[in-house]
Amino acid sequence: xxxxxxxxxxxxxxxxxEVHHHEEHVHHHHHESFITxxxxxxxxxxxxxxxxxxxxxxxxxxxxxxxxxxLQLGYPDTSFPFLQxxxxxxxxxxxxLTAQAYYALVTTHGTVLVFFVLTAGLSGTFANLLIPLxxxxxxxxxxxxxxxxxxxxxxxxxxxxxxxxVSTGPFSGGWTAxxxxxxxxxASPGSQHGMDLWLIAMAxxxxxxxxxxxxxxxxxxxxxTKGMSMTRLPLTIWALFFTAVLxxxxxxxxLSGFILLIFDRNFGTSFYLSDIYVATTNTAxxxxxxxxxxxxxxxxxxxxxxxxIILLPALGMVSEIISTNARKPIxxxxxxxxxxxxxxxxxxxxWAHHMFVSGLNPFLGSxxxxxxxxxxxxxxxxxxxxxxxxxxxxxxxxxAMLFAIGFVSLFISGGLxxxxxxxxxxxxxxHDTYFVIAHFHIVMGVASMFGMFAGIYHWFPKMFGRYLNxxxxxxxxxxxxxxxxxxxxxMHYEGLAGMPRRYYDYSTWVSFNQFGDLNRFISTVAMxxxxxxxxFICNFFYSVxxxxxxxxxxxxxxxxxxWTTPIRPGHGNWVGEIPEVHRWPYDYGKDGREFIPQxxxxxxxxxxx
Amino acid sequence: MSMxxxxxVIVLVFLIIFQIAKxxxxxxxxxxxxxxxxxxxxxxxxxxxxxxxxxxIGVYLCNKALYPETLLAHDSASVQGEKVDQMLWLTIAxxxxxxxxxxxxxxxFNFKYQESDKRKSYYFTHNNKLELLWTAVPAIAMTALxxxxxxxxxxxxxxAPENAMQxxxxxxxxxxxxxxxxxxxxxxxxxxxxIDDASSNSLGQDWTDSKNFDDVVTQAxxxxxxxxxxxxxxxxxxxxxxxxLSEFRLKQDAVPGTPTSLWFTPKYTTKEMxxxxxxxxxxxxxSCDQMCGNGHYSMKGIIKVVSQEEFDVWxxxxxxxxxxxxxxxxxxxxxxxxxxxxTKTTASAATKDSVKSKx
Numbered sequence: 012x013x014x015x016x017x018x019x020x021x022x023x024x025x026x027x028x029e030v031h032h033h034e035e036h037v038h039h040h041h042h043e044s045f046i047t048x049x050x051x052x053x054x055x056x057x058x059x060x061x062x063x064x065x066x067x068x069x070x071x072x073x074x075x076x077x078x079x080x081x082l083q084l085g086y087p088d089t090s091f092p093f094l095q096x097x098x099x100x101x102x103x104x105x106x107x108l109t110a111q112a113y114y115a116l117v118t119t120h121g122t123v124l125v126f127f128v129l130t131a132g133l134s135g136t137f138a139n140l141l142i143p144l145x146x147x148x149x150x151x152x153x154x155x156x157x158x159x160x161x162x163x164x165x166x167x168x169x170x171x172x173x174x175x176x177v178s179t180g181p182f183s184g185g186w187t188a189x190x191x192x193x194x195x196x197x198a199s200p201g202s203q204h205g206m207d208l209w210l211i212a213m214a215x216x217x218x219x220x221x222x223x224x225x226x227x228x229x230x231x232x233x234x235x236t237k238g239m240s241m242t243r244l245p246l247t248i249w250a251l252f253f254t255a256v257l258x259x260x261x262x263x264x265x266l267s268g269f270i271l272l273i274f275d276r277n278f279g280t281s282f283y284l285s286d287i288y289v290a291t292t293n294t295a296x297x298x299x300x301x302x303x304x305x306x307x308x309x310x311x312x313x314x315x316x317x318x319x320i321i322l323l324p325a326l327g328m329v330s331e332i333i334s335t336n337a338r339k340p341i342x343x344x345x346x347x348x349x350x351x352x353x354x355x356x357x358x359x360x361x362w363a364h365h366m367f368v369s370g371l372n373p374f375l376g377s378x379x380x381x382x383x384x385x386x387x388x389x390x391x392x393x394x395x396x397x398x399x400x401x402x403x404x405x406x407x408x409x410x411a412m413l414f415a416i417g418f419v420s421l422f423i424s425g426g427l428x429x430x431x432x433x434x435x436x437x438x439x440x441x442h443d444t445y446f447v448i449a450h451f452h453i454v455m456g457v458a459s460m461f462g463m464f465a466g467i468y469h470w471f472p473k474m475f476g477r478y479l480n481x482x483x484x485x486x487x488x489x490x491x492x493x494x495x496x497x498x499x500x501x502m503h504y505e506g507l508a509g510m511p512r513r514y515y516d517y518s519t520w521v522s523f524n525q526f527g528d529l530n531r532f533i534s535t536v537a538m539x540x541x542x543x544x545x546x547f548i549c550n551f552f553y554s555v556x557x558x559x560x561x562x563x564x565x566x567x568x569x570x571x572x573x574w575t576t577p578i579r580p581g582h583g584n585w586v587g588e589i590p591e592v593h594r595w596p597y598d599y600g601k602d603g604r605e606f607i608p609q610x611x612x613x614x615x616x617x618x619x620x
Numbered sequence: 621m622s623m624x625x626x627x628x629v630i631v632l633v634f635l636i637i638f639q640i641a642k643x644x645x646x647x648x649x650x651x652x653x654x655x656x657x658x659x660x661x662x663x664x665x666x667x668x669x670x671x672x673x674x675x676x677i678g679v680y681l682c683n684k685a686l687y688p689e690t691l692l693a694h695d696s697a698s699v700q701g702e703k704v705d706q707m708l709w710l711t712i713a714x715x716x717x718x719x720x721x722x723x724x725x726x727x728x729f730n731f732k733y734q735e736s737d738k739r740k741s742y743y744f745t746h747n748n749k750l751e752l753l754w755t756a757v758p759a760i761a762m763t764a765l766x767x768x769x770x771x772x773x774x775x776x777x778x779x780a781p782e783n784a785m786q787x788x789x790x791x792x793x794x795x796x797x798x799x800x801x802x803x804x805x806x807x808x809x810x811x812x813x814x815i816d817d818a819s820s821n822s823l824g825q826d827w828t829d830s831k832n833f834d835d836v837v838t839q840a841x842x843x844x845x846x847x848x849x850x851x852x853x854x855x856x857x858x859x860x861x862x863x864x865l866s867e868f869r870l871k872q873d874a875v876p877g878t879p880t881s882l883w884f885t886p887k888y889t890t891k892e893m894x895x896x897x898x899x900x901x902x903x904x905x906x907s908c909d910q911m912c913g914n915g916h917y918s919m920k921g922i923i924k925v926v927s928q929e930e931f932d933v934w935x936x937x938x939x940x941x942x943x944x945x946x947x948x949x950x951x952x953x954x955x956x957x958x959x960x961x962x963t964k965t966t967a968s969a970a971t972k973d974s975v976k977s978k979x
Contacts, residue, residue, distance in 0.1 A: 110914045185911040192859040199913040285877025286812040295813040339741040369873045370880035373777035384762040391758040401729040403742035408664035427715040434769040440704045440869040443909040482641035504686035509866025511909045514917035600741035
C-alpha cells in the first residue's frame with residue numbers, strides 16, 4: 012500500500028536519501044510563518060511537540076496538587092502560612108488546607124493526570140509523532156483535523172484551568188464524578204459552577220480525542236508505505252492503533268453520560284436522580300425514577316478502556332525500546348500483537364468490576380470477575396515475552412531503556428494487585444481503600460508515566476535533533492523508581508488495614524489513625540520525587556535549545572523508519588521518495604549483523620523471518 | 621524565614637546537580653562517547669542488581685514494620701470475613717510467587733546480559749511451546765482464583781438467613797441513621813418527601829402506617845448481637861455513600877432511590893475485641909467509603925456488638941421515633957387518658973393531610 016497520492020506537493024523532490032543530512036533540508040519547504048509553523052501547525056511532529064509540552068505543563072500542575080494534598084495527609088498538624096499567603100483563604104485557613112480545597116485538589120489531580128497528561132500527553136504525543144514516521148507517511152490522513160485535535164485539547168485545558176478560579180471552587184466530587192453528588196448544586200460547593208466548567212472541559216476533551224483517534228486509525232490503515240504490511244508494523248503502531256480504536260468506541264459513551272448529567276444538573280431531568288432530600292436547603296427534590304448507578308455504567312464503559320488507552324501506548328513503546336536496546340528481536344511478535352488485541356477486546360468487557368459493591372446483582376458481578384481475571388493471561392504473555400527478549404541480549408542501558416525496564420517492573424507489581432481487586436470476594440473488603448490507590452497508581456499512573464519518559468528519552472533526538480542529558484536521565488530514573496516504590500508499596504498495607512481513600516483527616520478514626528508516621532514518610536518521598544521531575548523538565552527545555560547535537564541519522568541503531576529521515580526532518584518527513592519496507596522491524600543480531608533497518612532489502616542468502 | 625532557606629538550598633542543589641550533569645557530558649565527549657557509554661552501562665548494570673537486592677530487603681522490612689498494623693494481623697470479626705481472609709491468603713500466595721520470580725528474573729537478566737564486547741545477542745524470534753506454557757499456566761491459576769472467589773462471593777451475597785436481625789441503615793451528608801423494626805418485626809413505610817428533620821422524622825416515616833409506631837430510630841451508633849446474623853437494609857437520603865465495615869471485611873454502597881443490602885454475623889462483642897487487641901479505645905467503625913462531599917472523612921458510625929441480654933436491655937430503653945415526632949403520644953408524657961385521646965385523632969388526621977398534600 013503506497014501513499015504516494017497523499018504526498019505533500021512541496022516535498023516531491025526526487026533527491027535520493029543521503030546518508031548524512033543536515034538542517035538545510037528544512038529550508039526546502041514552503042515558506043512558513045511563525046503562526047503556521049509553531050502555533051496552528053499541521054505538521055504532525057510539531058503537533059506532537061505541542062501535545063508533549065502541554066502535557067508536561069499539566070503534569071507539573073497535577074503533581075503540584077498532589078504535593079499540596081500530601082502535605083495535609085503527611086503533616087496534618089503543621090501550619091503552612093506561606094501557602095495561605097500564596098493561595099488565599101478559600102484554599103488555606105489558619106495555615107491548614109481546607110477540606111473543600113483538599114477534595115478540589117484530589118479531584119483535579121485525578122482528572123488532569125488521567126485525561127490531560129496520560130491520555131493527551133502520552134498517546135497524543137506519540138501517536139502524532141510516531142504513526143506517520145513509523146508507517147512511512149508524509150503526515151496524518153488529515154493534518155487539519157489533527158491540528159483541530161490539539162486545539163480542542165488546548166481549549167479543554169483552558170476551561171479546566173479556569174474552573175480552578177471560580178468563587179465556589181473547582182469540582183470536588185472525585186474524578187469519577189458520580190451523581191447525585193456531581194448533579195446537585197447544593198450537595199457540595201464544588202458541584203456548582205466548577206462542575207459545569209469541568210463537564211464542558213471534558214466534553215471538549217472528548218471531541219479532541221475523537222478527532223485525533225479517527226485520524227490515527229485512518230493513517231495506520233491507509234497510509235502505510237510500500238511493503239509495510241500490517242505484520243511488519245512496529246509494536247508501537249499496533250499499540251497506538253488499538254488505543255485509537257478503544258478511544259473512538261468508548262469516549263462517545265462517556266460523552267453521552269456527561270450530557271445526561273448536564274441535563275440532570277440544569278434542565279430538571281431525572282436520569283440519575285431519585286428519592287433525594289437535600290439537607291442544606293431542607294428540600295425533597297421532585298426527581299423520581301432515575302438511577303444513579305446508570306451513570307457508573309456509562310462512566311466505566313469508558314473508564315475501564317481508558318485505563319488501557321493510557322497503558323497501551325506505553326506497552327507498545329516499551330516493546331520497541333526493549334528490543335532496540337537489548338539488540339535482540341522482540342520475542343513472540345505475533346503473540347505480542349495478539350495479546351494487545353486480547354487486552355483491547357477484554358477492556359470493553361470488564362467495566363463493572365469498578366461496581367462490585369454498588370448494589371450490582373451478585374451474579375452479574377461474577378461474570379465480570381471471570382472476564383477481569385482473564386486479562387491476567389495476555390498481560391502475563393507480555394511480561395514473559397519481555398523477559399525472554401532480555402534473555403541473552405546485549406543490553407544497553409540508555410535512559411529510555413532504564414525507564415522501559417522500570418515500566419516492566421511496575422507493570423508486574425501493579426498488574427498482580429489487579430488480580431486481587433478484580434476478584435469480587437476481595438474487592439468487597441479492599442474497594443475504595445488505599446490498596447486501590449496503590450494498585451492503579453503503580454500500574455496505570457507511574458507505569459504509564461515511565462512509558463512516556465521512555466518514549467521522550469528515546470525519541471527526543473528525533474523531535475529536536477538533540478539529546479537529553481544522560482546523567483540527569485540516570486538520576487531521574489533511579490530516584491523516580493525508588494521513590495515510586497517507597498510511596499506506593501506501603502500504601503498496600505494501609506489498604507489492608509481498611510483505610511479509606513479520599514479522607515481529608517484520619518485523626519478521629521480508631522481504625523485508621525495508626526499510620527501517621529507512614530503518611531509523613533510517603534509525603535516526604537513524594538516531594539522529593541516531584542522535585543526530581545522538575546529536574547527532568549529543566550533537562551527537557553535546556554536540551555531543546557542547548558543539548559548535545561545529534562550527529563548520526565540513527566543514534567540508537569534502530570530498525571524503524573523514523574530513523575531513515577533526516578536528523579531534523581521537515582514537513583513531509585522524507586526528502587525524496589518514502590523508503591520501501593522489506594522486512595519486519597526487529598532484525599537485531601540476525602546472521603551476525605547488529606541490526607538491519609526495515610528498508611534494507613532481504614539478501615538472497617538471508618533467511619526470511 | 622526558614623522556608624526561604626529551604627527553597628534556596630533546594631535551588632542550589634538543583635543547580636549543582638545540573639552543572640555536574642553538564643560537566644559529565646563534556647567529559648564523556650572528551651573521553652570518547654563510546655567508551656564513556658560503556659562505563660555508564662556497567663554502572664547501571666550494577667545498579668540493577670543492587671536495586672533488586674535493596675528492594676527485596678525493603679519488602680521484608682516494610683512487611684515487618686507494617687504487617688502488625690493491618691487487619692491481616694488478627695482474624696476477621698465476622699464469619700463471612702473469614703472467607704475474605706482465606707481468599708486473601710490464596711491470592712497472596714499465587715501473586716506473591718509470581719511477583720518474586722518475575723522481578724528477580726527481570727533484574728537478574730538485566731545485570732547478566734548487560735552489554736559486553738564478548739557477547740553477541742541471540743537471534744530468537746519466537747517459540748510456540750514457550751508461549752503456550754505461559755498462556756496455560758496463568759489461565760489455570762486464574763481459573764482457580766475465579767472458582768474459589770465466586771464460591772466465597774456467593775456464600776455471602778446470597779439472601780440473609782431467616783433468623784437474621786433486620787436493621788435499616790441510611791446514609792446522609794454526613795452521618796448514619798439506623799432504624800429497628802420494633803416489636804412487630806416489620807418496618808413501617810417511608811417516603812423521602814416526608815423527611816422533616818425539624819419534626820424528628822429524619823427518614824420520612826409515613827405516620828399513617830401503624831407499623832411505624834414501634835420503629836426505633838437512632839443516630840450514629842448501631843447495636844447488634846454477637847453470633848446472630850444481621851441484615852442491613854441500606855438506603856441513602858442524598859448522595860451515594862458506602863457502609864464500610866473494615867473489621868468485618870465487607871462493604872456495600874448506599875444509593876439514593878436504589879435500596880441495597882448486606883448481611884454478616886459478628887463473631888466478637890466490642891468488649892471482646894477491646895481485650896483481644898488490648899486497645900481500650902477500640903470500636904467497630906462504619907466508614908463511608910464512597911466520596912460523598914466535603915465532610916466525607918468525618919462520616920463515622922459505630923457498631924456496638926453486644927450479648928443478647930445487653931441488647932434487650934438497650935432496646936427496652938429506646939423509645940419509638942413516633943413518640944419523638946408526637947411527644948404527646950408518648951405514654952410517659954400522658955397525664956390523663958382524655959387529652960391523649962383527643963390529640964391522637966387530631967395528630968393522625970393532620971399527618972394524613974400532610975401526606976396527601978406532599979404526595
